[in-house]
Amino acid sequence: MIDTTYSTETLRQLVRINSVNPSLSADGPGEKEIARFICRELREMNIETEFDEFAPGRVNVTGIIRGRKSGTGTARSLMLNAHMDTVGITGMENPFSGEIRDGKLFGRGSYDMKGSIAAILAAARAVMDQKIRLDGDLLLTFVADEEYKSIGATHLMKKIRTNAAVVTEPTGLDVCLAHRGMGVFKITTRGRTAHGGKHKLGIDANAMMGRILAEVGNLSGEISRRKEHPLCGAGSVHVPLVRGGRSLFIYANECVAHVELRTLPGETEQTVREDLQQILVKLKQEDPMFDAALETVIWQSPYEIDRSASIVKMAEEAVSMVLQEPPKYIGHTWWEDSAIFGEAGIETVILGPDGGGIHEEVEWVALESVHQLSRILLRLAERCCGSAVSQNT
Numbered sequence: 001m002i003d004t005t006y007s008t009e010t011l012r013q014l015v016r017i018n019s020v021n022p023s024l025s026a027d028g029p030g031e032k033e034i035a036r037f038i039c040r041e042l043r044e045m046n047i048e049t050e051f052d053e054f055a056p057g058r059v060n061v062t063g064i065i066r067g068r069k070s071g072t073g074t075a076r077s078l079m080l081n082a083h084m085d086t087v088g089i090t091g092m093e094n095p096f097s098g099e100i101r102d103g104k105l106f107g108r109g110s111y112d113m114k115g116s117i118a119a120i121l122a123a124a125r126a127v128m129d130q131k132i133r134l135d136g137d138l139l140l141t142f143v144a145d146e147e148y149k150s151i152g153a154t155h156l157m158k159k160i161r162t163n164a165a166v167v168t169e170p171t172g173l174d175v176c177l178a179h180r181g182m183g184v185f186k187i188t189t190r191g192r193t194a195h196g197g198k199h200k201l202g203i204d205a206n207a208m209m210g211r212i213l214a215e216v217g218n219l220s221g222e223i224s225r226r227k228e229h230p231l232c233g234a235g236s237v238h239v240p241l242v243r244g245g246r247s248l249f250i251y252a253n254e255c256v257a258h259v260e261l262r263t264l265p266g267e268t269e270q271t272v273r274e275d276l277q278q279i280l281v282k283l284k285q286e287d288p289m290f291d292a293a294l295e296t297v298i299w300q301s302p303y304e305i306d307r308s309a310s311i312v313k314m315a316e317e318a319v320s321m322v323l324q325e326p327p328k329y330i331g332h333t334w335w336e337d338s339a340i341f342g343e344a345g346i347e348t349v350i351l352g353p354d355g356g357g358i359h360e361e362v363e364w365v366a367l368e369s370v371h372q373l374s375r376i377l378l379r380l381a382e383r384c385c386g387s388a389v390s391q392n393t
């Protein structure tokens, strides 16, 4: 049994706490306050809790419900995970309202992913209140910075390991088995500064970049035709930022572009970087004055879990039981922390609530899906960790 009044009220309070990622918005406060709130909730349930401020203002929270066979290696451990940070609030009318209308709760982060935090807390509360004795450990992890560089999930993997994990990013209660990776590369072209009238001296770094951008455009078409993943579709590339030149009447000495690639399961930094390097090599062959450098800024691997993995089977069973129909299997075209947990050897599925307006101006989560998620997570924890209701209740 899930206390739906508790999860609705908790979600409303979570949305009212501003946890905008400071790396995305200069005035974003980060996770400290929301982490304090989550810690308080967990401690009130008598769950062993760690508040880990691993960098100034950046916090992970971990709650551990120890199983009866904890540490013996004879029971499976499970991690339920959500990130606490959100993207910025530009253009939003009332970002921290937590207002409820027609079964939807509104506000920044309601869908991505405070609804999931509330669902995890409500499931944990059910375990504690109903004295459900799990065999293996159940870890509740709330991490920082998923929306930027995932320093929270990376830090978490230095400290803990479980057999399985559920990343509760939004899936509409479908089971997500794969997602694309992400690489951001910086390309810098170098020209020579000169008076705009001295064309024999000046070398235009912006025009050089133009040639690169045209090639990236061609690459985009090529990537979209090259390979198709059954759940994630094709890869893609685009150029979110270009900055070059100093002023009118001066030849641009430098131009910098950031190129963003979304990669498919199986692709590595090496193979993806090669695509960009080839463009630079080709342009250099065409023009000896061409001068450009390539640098990796962000690399996050793609992720995929086999459909036959035991956590996938258990997720299917839990969803089928709660929703009275089997889940759909889906892939996400964006990146998530699951890749970091998967790389650390944890069998991970992605399973979260239903809603809309992710990273947009009107964001909402369907409350009923938050409650359903709680029920699914509770069932999954019992199934994965092994359980029996305590005799002395």
Ligand SMILES: [Zn+2]
Residues within 6 Å of the ligand: 083, 112, 113, 146, 169
């Ligand atoms: Zn998210």
